Amino acid sequence: MAPFRVIIVGGSVSGLALANMLEQYDIDFIVLEKHESIAPQLGAGYAMLPHGARILDQLGCYDALEKLSAPVDTMVGYDENAERATRVSNIGTFLEESLGYKMGFLERQQVVRGLFDNLRNKSKIRNSCGVTRIHLTKEGVQVETNAGVFEGDIVVGADGVHSHVRREMEGLASADGDDSLHDGQKGQHHDPLRNQFSRDTFVDSATDFDCCYSAIFGTSVAPEGLIENQAFKGFKSNRSYLCGSVKNGQFHWIAMFKNDEKTEGAQIPRYTPDDRDRLASRYANDIIQPGVRLGDIYRDAIKVTLVPLEQGVLSRCFYKRIVLLGDSWHKINPITGQGGNTAIAGAAYLTDGLKDLLDRERKPTDASLEKLFGDYRQNRGPISKILSENAHFIQRMEALETPFLRFFQLHVMRYLPLKYVRNKLLTAVNTGSLLKRLPPPSRSGTVPVGVDAQKEPSVLFNYSIVTGIAASITVALLIYFFA
Numbered sequence: 081m082a083p084f085r086v087i088i089v090g091g092s093v094s095g096l097a098l099a100n101m102l103e104q105y106d107i108d109f110i111v112l113e114k115h116e117s118i119a120p121q122l123g124a125g126y127a128m129l130p131h132g133a134r135i136l137d138q139l140g141c142y143d144a145l146e147k148l149s150a151p152v153d154t155m156v157g158y159d160e161n162a163e164r165a166t167r168v169s170n171i172g173t174f175l176e177e178s179l180g181y182k183m184g185f186l187e188r189q190q191v192v193r194g195l196f197d198n199l200r201n202k203s204k205i206r207n208s209c210g211v212t213r214i215h216l217t218k219e220g221v222q223v224e225t226n227a228g229v230f231e232g233d234i235v236v237g238a239d240g241v242h243s244h245v246r247r248e249m250e251g252l253a254s255a256d257g258d259d260s261l262h263d264g265q266k267g268q269h270h271d272p273l274r275n276q277f278s279r280d281t282f283v284d285s286a287t288d289f290d291c292c293y294s295a296i297f298g299t300s301v302a303p304e305g306l307i308e309n310q311a312f313k314g315f316k317s318n319r320s321y322l323c324g325s326v327k328n329g330q331f332h333w334i335a336m337f338k339n340d341e342k343t344e345g346a347q348i349p350r351y352t353p354d355d356r357d358r359l360a361s362r363y364a365n366d367i368i369q370p371g372v373r374l375g376d377i378y379r380d381a382i383k384v385t386l387v388p389l390e391q392g393v394l395s396r397c398f399y400k401r402i403v404l405l406g407d408s409w410h411k412i413n414p415i416t417g418q419g420g421n422t423a424i425a426g427a428a429y430l431t432d433g434l435k436d437l438l439d440r441e442r443k444p445t446d447a448s449l450e451k452l453f454g455d456y457r458q459n460r461g462p463i464s465k466i467l468s469e470n471a472h473f474i475q476r477m478e479a480l481e482t483p484f485l486r487f488f489q490l491h492v493m494r495y496l497p498l499k500y501v502r503n504k505l506l507t508a509v510n511t512g513s514l515l516k517r518l519p520p521p522s523r524s525g526t527v528p529v530g531v532d533a534q535k536e537p538s539v540l541f542n543y544s545i546v547t548g549i550a551a552s553i554t555v556a557l558l559i560y561f562f563a
């Protein structure tokens with residue numbers, strides 16, 4: 081009997097993280113990547129956070145990536161007049177003491193390259209292999225590409241936000257008359273800002289991603305005067321900036337702009353380099369921090385790209401022997417740096433479940449696989465959803481979207497106790513567990529891995545929390561002045 085084989089579509093962060101895990105668990109796989117080479121340069125930075133870092137460490141590629149990354153110890157935020165509005169100090173030290181790992185910025189391409197280099201058998205990666213069709217056969221799957229047909233037991237769609245696997249999966253489900261997850265949901269996108277998270281509400285997730293912001297991602301020659309280990313943010317009306325710390329005279333940055341309207345699915349815009357240049361020139365005079373203007377860092381950019389920021393977690397993440405992983409299933413605004421880290425944590429959960437299943441059944445049935453994927457959805461869906469909603473809320477706050485959010489971001493945030501802010505951050509970067517069957521990572525901290533977040537994930541910021549804090553401060557001031 082041929083060994084159980086996983087066909088991974090997409091050789092980026094999700095796909096190669098999964099490939100590393102399967103290799104180390106001795107599960108057969110193949111990666112089909114449409115580009116001619118792994119890790120094309122797209123001009124984007126990547127924030128390595130503890131919950132992704134510890135899994136990379138288990139896989140054996142963290143140390144090399146840590147050397148490439150620019151650690152962040154302090155995060156400073158500036159208002160529209162480039163006056164300091166917020167400052168969170170010693171986050172790096174705090175995260176390291178708590179979880180064993182700091183936060184650091186590096187190129188997304190370096191993460192992909194690091195995962196590729198870490199693979200023992202590179203012949204399992206097939207470049208220039210774009211997937212065109214997927215067929216479900218009696219006992220497995222058949223995947224057509226522009227470079228031949230591949231057979232396996234399951235397909236994992238790690239092919240990003242415009243996932244072709246997702247389209248094929250939806251087509252197959254619909255051809256079978258299975259619209260169960262869509263019934264009654266089309267057009268009923270809930271407002272993620274107002275819904276308190278709960279595991280039970282996960283089925284209310286979207287059938288399409290939506291998009292409220294677009295972003296220019298850049299890597300630039302660092303201007304004079306940037307402080308080492310210090311990342312900085314700029315808060316402006318309907319736009320915001322996130323700049324990583326400096327390494328080797330360069331830094332990564334993201335400029336996020338509110339779109340004129342919210343779009344969904346096929347309506348989400350695509351951009352040309354001319355659109356990017358126009359947007360950058362419109363806001364060229366924005367001062368992100370004293371001495372750093374958007375126009376300057378755009379001019380000094382080594383790589384730069386404009387993309388829409390899709391967001392959300394889709395209802396369906398599997399159908400029969402096809403399952404989605406990473407951005408093909410959940411998209412998170414990059415303001416919190418969670419996308420890749422969450423994808424890695426998801427890959428770990430899926431791999432552990434698959435290994436357990438293969439120990440029980442050498443060739444699992446459709447029913448066993450669907451049970452496995454259902455459990456994966458139930459575990460990873462809610463966490464991804466809360467991280468996506470949090471990122472959207474933080475984006476709205478930092479882009480000073482409403483008078484209330486402006487007041488909160490510019491005048492209240494700075495008074496929040498450091499302990500409170502750090503603990504919220506800690507919860508967000510401690511979601512997801514370790515690979516159960518590999519030795520534990522080389523580092524650990526005072527806080528147990530993922531325990532709290534797994535049991536009871538909590539919202540970082542939403543309207544209720546922000547309103548509650550603002551109300552408490554108002555009451556305190558009234559008591560102070562009038563009592």
Ligand SMILES: Cc1cc2nc3c(=O)[nH]c(=O)nc-3n(C[C@H](O)[C@H](O)[C@H](O)COP(=O)(O)OP(=O)(O)OC[C@H]3O[C@@H](n4cnc5c(N)ncnc54)[C@H](O)[C@@H]3O)c2cc1C
Nearest residue numbers: 090092093094114124126127211239240406407419420421
């Ligand atoms: C500009 C930018 C900045 C980001 N910054 C951060 C950050 O700081 N921290 C963080 O954690 N995350 C960040 N993210 C998100 C992060 O990059 C993704 O969440 C992460 O890469 C996981 O994506 P993925 O591997 O699922 O999909 P992708 O990275 O989109 O990769 C999909 C892969 O599938 C391939 N593919 C597509 N279609 C096919 C097909 N038909 N056949 C074969 N192959 C196919 C593509 O070529 C690609 O290699 C950022 C994302 C972007 C776009």
